[in-house]
Amino acid sequence: MSVLAAFRDSERAAPILERIRARNTGPVSLMEFCGGHTVAIFRSGIRSVMPGNVRMLSGPGCPVCVTSNADLDRAAALAKMPNVLLATYGDMLKVPGSKESLAEVKAQGYPVHIVYSTLDALRLAQEHPDKQVVFFAIGFETTAPAAAAAVLQARAQGLSNFSICSVMKLTIPGARALLDMGEVRVHGVIGPGHVSSIIGADAWRFLPEQYGLPVAISGFEPLDLLAAVDALLEMIEGGKPGLSNGYTRIVKAEGNRKAWGAVNAVFERGTATWRGFGEIPESGLLLREEYAAFDADRRFQPEVAASSEHPACRCGEVLRGVVEPPDCEVYGTVCTPDHPLGPCMVSSEGSCAAYFHFHQGAARPH
Amino acid sequence: MKHSHILLAHGSGGSMMHELIREVFLPAFDNPYLRRGNDQAVFDPPAGRIAFTTDSYVVQPLFFPGACIGDLAVHGTINDLAVGGAMPLGLSVGMIIEEGLEVDTLRRVVNAMRDAALTAGVPLVTGDTKVVERGSCDKLFINTSGVGVIRDGVNIDGASARPGDVVLLSGAIGAHGVAVLSERKGMHFATPVRSDSRPLHRLVAAMLDVSTQVHVMRDPTRGGVGTTLNEIAAQSAVGIEIDEAALPISAEVQGACDLLGLDPLFLANEGALLAIVPEQHAAAMLAAMRGREEGREACMIGRVTDSYPGIVRMRTGIGGTRVIPMLTGEVLPRIC
Amino acid sequence: MCLAVPARIIELRPDSMALVDIQGTQREVSLMVLDGDAAVGEYVLIHVGYAIEKIDEEEAARTLALFDELALHDESFGAPTPGDEA
Numbered sequence: 001m002s003v004l005a006a007f008r009d010s011e012r013a014a015p016i017l018e019r020i021r022a023r024n025t026g027p028v029s030l031m032e033f034c035g036g037h038t039v040a041i042f043r044s045g046i047r048s049v050m051p052g053n054v055r056m057l058s059g060p061g062c063p064v065c066v067t068s069n070a071d072l073d074r075a076a077a078l079a080k081m082p083n084v085l086l087a088t089y090g091d092m093l094k095v096p097g098s099k100e101s102l103a104e105v106k107a108q109g110y111p112v113h114i115v116y117s118t119l120d121a122l123r124l125a126q127e128h129p130d131k132q133v134v135f136f137a138i139g140f141e142t143t144a145p146a147a148a149a150a151v152l153q154a155r156a157q158g159l160s161n162f163s164i165c166s167v168m169k170l171t172i173p174g175a176r177a178l179l180d181m182g183e184v185r186v187h188g189v190i191g192p193g194h195v196s197s198i199i200g201a202d203a204w205r206f207l208p209e210q211y212g213l214p215v216a217i218s219g220f221e222p223l224d225l226l227a228a229v230d231a232l233l234e235m236i237e238g239g240k241p242g243l244s245n246g247y248t249r250i251v252k253a254e255g256n257r258k259a260w261g262a263v264n265a266v267f268e269r270g271t272a273t274w275r276g277f278g279e280i281p282e283s284g285l286l287l288r289e290e291y292a293a294f295d296a297d298r299r300f301q302p303e304v305a306a307s308s309e310h311p312a313c314r315c316g317e318v319l320r321g322v323v324e325p326p327d328c329e330v331y332g333t334v335c336t337p338d339h340p341l342g343p344c345m346v347s348s349e350g351s352c353a354a355y356f357h358f359h360q361g362a363a364r365p366h
Numbered sequence: 367m368k369h370s371h372i373l374l375a376h377g378s379g380g381s382m383m384h385e386l387i388r389e390v391f392l393p394a395f396d397n398p399y400l401r402r403g404n405d406q407a408v409f410d411p412p413a414g415r416i417a418f419t420t421d422s423y424v425v426q427p428l429f430f431p432g433a434c435i436g437d438l439a440v441h442g443t444i445n446d447l448a449v450g451g452a453m454p455l456g457l458s459v460g461m462i463i464e465e466g467l468e469v470d471t472l473r474r475v476v477n478a479m480r481d482a483a484l485t486a487g488v489p490l491v492t493g494d495t496k497v498v499e500r501g502s503c504d505k506l507f508i509n510t511s512g513v514g515v516i517r518d519g520v521n522i523d524g525a526s527a528r529p530g531d532v533v534l535l536s537g538a539i540g541a542h543g544v545a546v547l548s549e550r551k552g553m554h555f556a557t558p559v560r561s562d563s564r565p566l567h568r569l570v571a572a573m574l575d576v577s578t579q580v581h582v583m584r585d586p587t588r589g590g591v592g593t594t595l596n597e598i599a600a601q602s603a604v605g606i607e608i609d610e611a612a613l614p615i616s617a618e619v620q621g622a623c624d625l626l627g628l629d630p631l632f633l634a635n636e637g638a639l640l641a642i643v644p645e646q647h648a649a650a651m652l653a654a655m656r657g658r659e660e661g662r663e664a665c666m667i668g669r670v671t672d673s674y675p676g677i678v679r680m681r682t683g684i685g686g687t688r689v690i691p692m693l694t695g696e697v698l699p700r701i702c
Numbered sequence: 703m704c705l706a707v708p709a710r711i712i713e714l715r716p717d718s719m720a721l722v723d724i725q726g727t728q729r730e731v732s733l734m735v736l737d738g739d740a741a742v743g744e745y746v747l748i749h750v751g752y753a754i755e756k757i758d759e760e761e762a763a764r765t766l767a768l769f770d771e772l773a774l775h776d777e778s779f780g781a782p783t784p785g786d787e788a
Binding site: 618624 | 705707723724725726727728729
């Protein structure tokens with residue numbers, strides 16, 4: 001589709017960059033809450049062309065990274081239960097839990113299957129009627145509809161050997177928790193494009209209205225990100241925090257009511273434990289009582305020894321934007337993508353991994 | 367062949383092994399060296415320095431769009447000689463066959479090797495076959511070694527890149543990686559992306575005809591252009607800067623990469639080469655490359671600098687800069 | 703994990719499934735959570751095997767036009783930025 005390809009057009013970038021450089025805002029920090037944005041920002045080289053007063057921060061937008069070791073250990077325990085076949089998105093495979101990663105569990109001979117979609121997980125259950133397929137559901141609002149759809153389909157098909165272990169989380173409670181902690185000064189927020197396609201652009205009005213923070217919802221192409229930065233700087237410069245939606249080709253004000261309706265029909269909000277934040281109330285998606293039959297935790301009650309984090313791992317602080325990866329003592333030395341101490345270095349959207357892949361050895365921008 | 371599948375006895379040195387050689391290998395690889403039936407191929411020493419290389423091929427699956435393990439085994443070793451500035455003289459072939467492999471499959475691979483060797487004009491002059499128990503190898507592993515003669519005046523070395531040199535790429539990248547991975551994942555494209563496996567020794571000869579002052583040449587196989595440039599930057603202790611907009615990547619390869627979350631810079635190529643040459647020879651060399659089918663899309667993708675030695679940087683589409691790292695944490699197994 | 707790709711619908715299939723073309727490769731995806739009807743030839747955004755939103759070509763063109771307009775009105779900061787609802 002040629003009109004989409006135009007969002008990668010580098011010639012359109014120059015005028016937006018000029019506007020950004022001409023702004024008069026003083027030092028500002030702009031934070032994104034989306035792992036996809038973390039990667040897109042690095043891949044496009046945007047940081048290297050930002051003026052010196054604009055600092056780009058990464059918030060807890062990577063669902064893999066905010067999954068706690070306790071949750072990872074639970075998934076490993078489920079995989080080891082007799083007759084269980086664990087299905088997981090590939091992103092989770094190499095993340096180290098307290099003791100081991102799912103890749104290591106798989107290497108020990110336990111059935112851990114990588115799936116691209118919950119449709120594949122359902123198919124596994126249909127093809128292995130004698131096995132119990134457990135889908136390890138991670139993700140934010142973009143991914144939640146796929147899990148809801150899977151549960152609805154499993155119920156419609158009367159699948160008795162399918163269940164999910166949900167550690168899915170909600171972006172906005174996480175963002176609120178970070179802002180409320182007040183550890184980091186944020187002047188503007190780049191709003192996650194695909195999360196917003198589900199929950200709607202209007203879901204972010206609380207930022208200007210309750211926090212006085214401008215928010216610009218952005219797509220993932222270099223032009224989208226530049227436009228979002230420019231929109232934020234304009235609102236900061238003018239002292240008028242508001243909501244800007246630059247991703248209107250995908251994001252509607254009200255979002256995708258059907259998808260979000262399915263999520264709310266199947267899941268309810270509950271307390272969830274976030275790496276780096278501890279427990280955040282109303283931030284996790286848990287199966288409603290009506291769908292308890294599909295809850296892997298209730299069905300199998302996996303036993304997990306006390307979980308622990310690696311003592312040298314500072315993922316939590318990285319996720320809160322308090323520490324930039326190169327400032328972590330073990331970054332790039334003991335902790336590398338091949339030998340990660342925590343998820344931020346091994347997740348495809350982790351901050352540490354992004355710094356490592358895209359900044360290795362080069363002069364630090366700020 | 368009496369049997370439809372390879373048995374252990376086909377590797378035991380007895381009559382069944384002779385049947386295998388006589389009915390599958392010899393008809394395909396027939397040449398004066400093999401016809402002598404000796405354990406070694408004998409050459410008169412050629413004039414000039416000798417290049418010697420070896421490579422083993424364990425790609426899974428054996429067949430994929432555009433090529434198979436046999437093509438890779440012939441082209442890959444020819445290319446390892448070619449990028450040293452050597453004209454290949456001959457290859458050896460060592461096959462390790464898993465008990466139970468279909469004879470038809472073996473024939474297909476062997477015939478592909480025959481065709482590749484004939485087209486390249488490089489004979490397979492000596493070989494060996496072993497059959498191992500089921501489970502001891504994955505269907506078929508092939509080793510090829512090659513001997514070639516290096517032209518006078520050519521001194522290609524990974525440590526020879528110099529600030530001011532330019533980086534040339536002979537053609538579009540990423541196709542082989544996509545071809546193998548898509549086959550492995552059972553992905554079906556409307557227009558299948560085909561492996562770019564091809565011999566490059568004639569392309570290299572055309573380049574050396576322009577000038578023997580090629581500083582570095584390498585074929586970016588496993589790990590892709592990104593890894594190869596990093597290796598060169600480290601060996602030569604120089605910085606390398608490339609331009610994202612200059613990279614030749616087909617729309618189909620880019621689309622497949624978007625879909626699979628892959629970076630074309632790190633995908634294997636089996637029919638492309640990188641050359642680092644003094645700037646004054648670049649234009650003539652590119653013209654010579656473009657004059658051949660293998661170099662039709664040859665282009666300059668960057669320069670060697672003295673800033674950030676050991677680091678490869680890329681100018682992005684929007685004029686930003688990012689570092690191209692060594693490939694880490696993303697292991698794409700058995701791609702060649 | 704936010705990885706979502708644009709795809710063109712080639713064929714509608716039973717049980718809310720569809721065959722789509724994603725840059726030359728064809729895959730079967732679910733339309734179960736897509737808001738509204740989808741027709742052959744339309745573009746949708748696919749995430750983990752599900753179509754989650756239709757791609758509004760007109761909006762895309764409008765956004766691009768705004769970028770181009772900004773390039774012309776570089777000096778006047780009073781001009782609206784894309785989608786500003788402040």
